Every structure is written in C-alpha cells, then in structure tokens.
Amino acid sequence: MLTQEIRTSLSEIGDLNRLKTELNEMPAIDVGDYIRGLPEERRAIAFRLLNKTQATDVFEYLPHEVREELVGSLHNVQMCHIIESMRPDDRAELFDELPAGIVKRLVQQLSPEERQATATILGYDEGTAGRVMTTEYVRLRQGLTVGEALSKMRLADRDKETVYYAYVTDNNRKLKQVVSLRQLLFSIPDARIEDIASDRVIKARTEMLQEEVAQLMKRYDLLALPVVDREDRLVGIITVDDVVDILEQEATEDIQRLAGVADGGESSLSSPLSKIKSRLPWLLAIMGLYIGASSAIAPFQTTIAAVPVLAVVMPLFSNTGGTVGIQSLTVTIRSLSVGEATPQDTLKILRKELIAGLGTALALGLAMVIISLIWTTPEERWVSVMAGLVMATNSLVAVTLGTLLPIGFVRLKIDPALISGPLVTTMLDTIGFILFLTMVTISLNVLHIIP
CATH class of the missing domain: 1.10.357.20 (SLC41 divalent cation transporters, integral membrane domain)
Known part of the structure; x- marks a missing residue:
C-alpha cells in the first residue's frame, strides 16, 4: 500500500535514475496511486520512467482522466505499445473513455489479432457480459489427452488471462466441458480430457447483465466464468478481478444515484x-x-x-x-x-x-x-x-x-x-x-x- 511516508520519500528523490529504479520495483497499483497524485505536468515524466511491462500494468490502474491525459502527452509509438499490450477487455474500457478521434488512431495501430479482439468486445452493449469479458482464455479441443493438454497450455497459453480453468469445446467452438488446472496436474498423462472434465458448466450469455454475472460468480465461488453466444459458442471469459470492478462500479452508481448524482463515474478527483x-x-x-x-x-x-x-x-x-x-x-x-x-x-x-x-x-x-x-x-x-x-x-x-x-x-x-x-x-x-x-x-x- 502506498503510504504517505512512501509518497514523501519518492518526491524527495532528485535523481531520475534512482526514481526510475524505485518505480519499476514497486507494485503497479502503488505506482498508479503515486502518478495519480502528482501535479499534471509531472505525470508524463514519471510515467516515461517505467519499463514497458510496468507501464502497461500501471496504465490499467490509473483513473480515466489521467489515462486520457497521458494518451495525449506520450509519444505515439510508446502509447501504441502500451495499448497493444493491454488485455482486450481493459483496452475496450479505455476506448469507451477516449474521444472518437483518438480511438480511431489507436485502433489503426493495433495488430489485426488485437484489433479483432477489441472489436468483438465493443460490439456488445455496455453493462453486459460480452462487454466486460476478455477473449484471452484457455481452450482445449475434445479428443486431447491430459499430457497433450498440458503441453498445449505451456506452449500457447502462457499469456492468457487465467489458466486455472480450461474450457473444452468441439470443432465448432461449442462449449462442452470445463476442467481445472488441479484436475490436469493430478491426472495421468494418458487420460482423455473428456473423462476427467466436468459436464456441469456454469456459463453466462453475452447479453446477460454484468451485475447478474457478478451474482452468478459469487454464488458458485468461481474464479472465472465462460461466456457463450446464442449458439453456445465460447467467445470469452470473465475473471474474478473483473467481478470486483463490476461490484465496485455498481455500488458506486447506486450510492451516487441515491444522493442525486447523475453520473455514476464521478470521483473526488473529477474535474x-x-x-x-x-x-x-x-x-x-x-x-x-x-x-x-x-x-x-x-x-x-x-x-x-x-x-x-x-x-x-x-x-x-x-x-x-x-x-x-x-x-x-x-x-x-x-x-x-x-x-x-x-x-x-x-x-x-x-x-x-x-x-x-x-x-x-x-x-x-x-x-x-x-x-x-x-x-x-x-x-x-x-x-x-x-x-x-x-x-x-x-x-x-x-x-x-x-x-x-x-x-x-x-x-x-x-x-x-x-x-x-x-x-x-x-x-x-x-x-x-x-x-x-x-x-x-x-x-x-x-x-x-x-x-
């Protein structure tokens, strides 16, 4: 947690190289708090001290006012790298906050794969499961053995949102079963996925309201929830960190509306x-x-x-x-x-x-x-x-x-x-x-x- 003592000690560092070392070794969420509390003219300077990985992580923790400010002040190449490295659901959330002209420019700089993933999420209505899901998940085809599944996950799924659950689909991507990483690790390599995976799959539809998704995951204590379209094809997952954000957003909206504040996104630091x-x-x-x-x-x-x-x-x-x-x-x-x-x-x-x-x-x-x-x-x-x-x-x-x-x-x-x-x-x-x-x-x- 970023205490006032840590914040003060960082502000007293006059050597930028030393400050760069300190910021890159701190948790991303604490660096985000530090940058948010800086004067507007110093935020971009502090952000430029971060390495690529840390910058991407920190960017996702910043409030939308600061993110929009950084998009306009950072070098185009640096910002495009950050946007490319973001998770599709976080990127879609950012694009919702930015002016249309900036979004159009950033979308054009994305790779075809990331552009398609973002377009998929933005194609769903706000406040629905499709809008808050991520397209980065572990998918296993029917017919694989446990050993083949683990090999596939090591080679191709290293950067997925979560590996705690893998979803078994047929050749048409229709969701059939779910298997946990625990089951895979403690099963013999020659066992077939279908034999150890569960047929009882709790899932959400793309049009389901996000608060209903949160209640569903809370009810069944899930770390991730698969999202399917109307034809039961797997299109994404919603993870527990997304649910925390949903619950916070819904609680904020409810509290502010009860007080007569129209915009549920207002914060103490809003303009x-x-x-x-x-x-x-x-x-x-x-x-x-x-x-x-x-x-x-x-x-x-x-x-x-x-x-x-x-x-x-x-x-x-x-x-x-x-x-x-x-x-x-x-x-x-x-x-x-x-x-x-x-x-x-x-x-x-x-x-x-x-x-x-x-x-x-x-x-x-x-x-x-x-x-x-x-x-x-x-x-x-x-x-x-x-x-x-x-x-x-x-x-x-x-x-x-x-x-x-x-x-x-x-x-x-x-x-x-x-x-x-x-x-x-x-x-x-x-x-x-x-x-x-x-x-x-x-x-x-x-x-x-x-x-």
Whole structure:
C-alpha cells in the first residue's frame, strides 16, 4: 500500500535514475496511486520512467482522466505499445473513455489479432457480459489427452488471462466441458480430457447483465466464468478481478444515484466541469419537483398566517420523513442488488418494514409532539398533537414507498437505483405538508378561528 511516508520519500528523490529504479520495483497499483497524485505536468515524466511491462500494468490502474491525459502527452509509438499490450477487455474500457478521434488512431495501430479482439468486445452493449469479458482464455479441443493438454497450455497459453480453468469445446467452438488446472496436474498423462472434465458448466450469455454475472460468480465461488453466444459458442471469459470492478462500479452508481448524482463515474478527483454536469441536472430536477411541493402549500397561506408556528414545525417533516424513506429505500435496493431478496418477497419485506416502521412512527410521533411544544403557546397545543399524528403517518408512508418503489422498478426491469434519495424526500415532503396543513385547516374551520 502506498503510504504517505512512501509518497514523501519518492518526491524527495532528485535523481531520475534512482526514481526510475524505485518505480519499476514497486507494485503497479502503488505506482498508479503515486502518478495519480502528482501535479499534471509531472505525470508524463514519471510515467516515461517505467519499463514497458510496468507501464502497461500501471496504465490499467490509473483513473480515466489521467489515462486520457497521458494518451495525449506520450509519444505515439510508446502509447501504441502500451495499448497493444493491454488485455482486450481493459483496452475496450479505455476506448469507451477516449474521444472518437483518438480511438480511431489507436485502433489503426493495433495488430489485426488485437484489433479483432477489441472489436468483438465493443460490439456488445455496455453493462453486459460480452462487454466486460476478455477473449484471452484457455481452450482445449475434445479428443486431447491430459499430457497433450498440458503441453498445449505451456506452449500457447502462457499469456492468457487465467489458466486455472480450461474450457473444452468441439470443432465448432461449442462449449462442452470445463476442467481445472488441479484436475490436469493430478491426472495421468494418458487420460482423455473428456473423462476427467466436468459436464456441469456454469456459463453466462453475452447479453446477460454484468451485475447478474457478478451474482452468478459469487454464488458458485468461481474464479472465472465462460461466456457463450446464442449458439453456445465460447467467445470469452470473465475473471474474478473483473467481478470486483463490476461490484465496485455498481455500488458506486447506486450510492451516487441515491444522493442525486447523475453520473455514476464521478470521483473526488473529477474535474469541476464534470462535477457540475453530473450534479446540476438532478438539482434542477429537484427544484422542479419542489415547485410542486410549494404549490401544494400555496393554498394554505391563510392557515399559516392564522397559526404562524406552523412555519416552525413543518421543516421537521422535511428532514425526518425523508430520512425514514431513504433508510428503507437503501436497505431494499441493497437486498435486491445482492440477491438477498426478490420481487416475489414483496409481501414479506413490506410486512417486516411496516412492523419496524410502526415502532419508528410511534417514537417519532411522540418526539414530534414533545419538540413542537417548545414553540407552541398553550392555545396552540393541539397543533403539536396534529404534528405528532402526521409525523407518525408520514413515517409509515415513507417505509411503504421505500419498499415498494424499488421492487416495482425491478418488476418493470428498471434499475431500482434510479430512484434517488432526493426524489423520495420530495415526494414525502409534499405528502406530509398537504396532510398536515389539511388537518390543521379542517381543525381551524371547525373551531372557527379563521374569520
């Protein structure tokens, strides 16, 4: 791990030859952290100190803003070598981030084999198994012996993504069996592959969503998962390191969407312009929604004028009710995302949430009564009771919406993470304000306080 002490010691090295030695001996991921933290004008200098192998490994660990910057600043030959040496899936991910003109230039410099591998991956939709797979895998033909298979792997598969699994196909590349390296090593050389390989092959289709792939590999504890096309032909594999990236990406998107950040790729180091682009649309949309909430309050101006303490009490609904909804929403989305719950569990989930919500509603309602007594006069104590009743009701509505909305999205085959926290908060604010002001208005009219 790149500690602050190591970072400081590297920055104090004045001799470039010594710095070059240090960087090439460090783990690639730590060098990536070091280069990312450098000022923009020094990143290219530090990157040029890396040898070819280290440069390729480090490049894959850099954030896309830094990679795009290096593509424009490095010598064309050096960058083409790095792109050529990258794994096809990482190369495809990079091309997704770069401007079309740069991608076209880099593709033309690739060897025909690497160009075809990249084009294959880019031909699939984003977020699918086909888009995140790699075409570097160990394939064995039916009819080979264990000895022949091991010889083939030593000669031809040294640079494959992983050798822990080998996939047995027929002459048409249709996936038939899977065999582990352990099985090959501990079987007699004359044994035939078909006799030791497993017919029970867990596989993904190219069109399968990447989050479903991650859940499949997690469920069966796989280090790699074969990917087949619609005709059952083996086209690639997805490895466990790809799954870690998928889970991180999905978690990041879910967290940012819940907070109302449109672009799931924003990071703390993103440029100010990209931050504005990802946040401002949501903020403007929320303002638009609050126009509705404000419009719902507008007809009750007479009520608020008659009982000014309402303006003091109402913000408590805005903060507390929205938080209750976001809590339920977050837990439900997480359970659906990791496979702990399915839409078939709707009634069970809702029952548990309502039971928990009832206890929460009673506690919050009582707290609302007590807190609002601070601002109400003896003649307005009934307002505190109304506030407590509305708070309890709004809490039950909040847990209901936080449970049913994401489940409804899943049933419609829509990502439930698209339901943002600000959206739910605004809905609950509107419901709470209308309910509270309506009840107060009715009470005032019955008591003939309003002239």
